[in-house]
Amino acid sequence: MNSLIESLGALVTPDIAKKVAKHLGVDAGMVEKGAKILGALAVGNLARKAAHPSGASAAFQALPQREQPGLLSSLLTALKGDMPDETASDRMHAMFGGGANSMVSALSKKLGFNVGPLAAMLAPLVGQHLAKAVKQKSLDAGGFGKMLQDGFKAFREDPAHAESAALVDAALDVGDQAEHLRARFTPHELEEVHIAPMAACAFIAKASPSGLSGSLAEFKAANRVSMELLKDASPISLLGSLFGGGLSSAEAAELKREAQGDGQELLRTIHESAEIVKTKAPAEMDTFRRLVNDVARNVAEATKEGGFLGFGGRQVSDKEQAAMERIAAAVA
Numbered sequence: 001m002n003s004l005i006e007s008l009g010a011l012v013t014p015d016i017a018k019k020v021a022k023h024l025g026v027d028a029g030m031v032e033k034g035a036k037i038l039g040a041l042a043v044g045n046l047a048r049k050a051a052h053p054s055g056a057s058a059a060f061q062a063l064p065q066r067e068q069p070g071l072l073s074s075l076l077t078a079l080k081g082d083m084p085d086e087t088a089s090d091r092m093h094a095m096f097g098g099g100a101n102s103m104v105s106a107l108s109k110k111l112g113f114n115v116g117p118l119a120a121m122l123a124p125l126v127g128q129h130l131a132k133a134v135k136q137k138s139l140d141a142g143g144f145g146k147m148l149q150d151g152f153k154a155f156r157e158d159p160a161h162a163e164s165a166a167l168v169d170a171a172l173d174v175g176d177q178a179e180h181l182r183a184r185f186t187p188h189e190l191e192e193v194h195i196a197p198m199a200a201c202a203f204i205a206k207a208s209p210s211g212l213s214g215s216l217a218e219f220k221a222a223n224r225v226s227m228e229l230l231k232d233a234s235p236i237s238l239l240g241s242l243f244g245g246g247l248s249s250a251e252a253a254e255l256k257r258e259a260q261g262d263g264q265e266l267l268r269t270i271h272e273s274a275e276i277v278k279t280k281a282p283a284e285m286d287t288f289r290r291l292v293n294d295v296a297r298n299v300a301e302a303t304k305e306g307g308f309l310g311f312g313g314r315q316v317s318d319k320e321q322a323a324m325e326r327i328a329a330a331v332a
Helices: 004-009 014-024 028-049 052-061 071-079 088-096 100-110 116-137 143-158 160-184 187-207 213-229 238-242 249-259 264-280 282-298 320-330
Strands: none
Touching: 004 028, 004 116, 004 143, 014 116, 014 213, 014 264, 014 320, 028 052, 028 088, 028 143, 028 160, 052 143, 052 249, 088 100, 088 116, 088 187, 088 249, 100 116, 100 238, 160 187, 160 238, 187 213, 187 238, 187 249, 187 282, 187 320, 213 282, 238 282, 249 264, 249 282, 264 282, 264 320, 282 320
8 A cells, every 4th residue: 555645746637747758747756756855844834733732733724725726717717806815825835834945945955946836836735635544444633643753753764765755854854944044924915025026017917908818928027037036046045935935915915905996005015025025134135126127127128018919019118108107116
């Protein structure tokens, strides 16, 4: 019978691995290896929490109570303007902990490819798999904690998993350091800094609305800039711990609320986030300023304004240029 962690690794079948590998531009074998390590990482994180009764109860309560919607369903929900009950970020943090982005970043550097999309895909599958095991075995919180601890112990003691176990232990250590760093900030401060680039995206979009097609292009531009600029950020840094997994449902709801106004709250968020970074993480301020400004510029350039059927339009409108200047002043 397969162990708990082996059964999690098997969630990514060879066929799925090939499809994911094609999307990521890597070998399918690396995707399978990454999936097994991420499954072990999730169990390791939850097992450590479950070492204490309160942690076991919290991990137990975090298990999905119903089947998660598919990617298409989630996308359609977002396009209708509704806020999902959970985002990919919520699920990532439920399975991997507060240091999720840092751990994923560290693993990406070790494995040689970005495992973020794979982790986002696996997180809900891991949660559903664990919830199914709990239901089949009629486990309470204590029993669930013991299942996690026994499974992680068996994984670490198996010589066949020595290399993977070392990578998991190193990632867990990075996660601990990241959580220690994040403890220097209040939850509100972390939220402000995290949503600032998307606040800049929303402010530009409000300056010159391009319709649904334009909004999608602008969102893709913002995401592309964030990934490119922060790919070399230290996993144990404020920006490294915040970015990589998207917005939480609470952050997305706050951004949506701010975007419904005249834009002043979006600017306030951008300015306050800059003050937070300047004060508490000054060494990262230049990167943060560049991140916000580059997101604004790329979003403004994502679609042409004016013209007809894509011809004769301007890449950046006067209103967008004015919005970019206000954003630059907010992070100066």
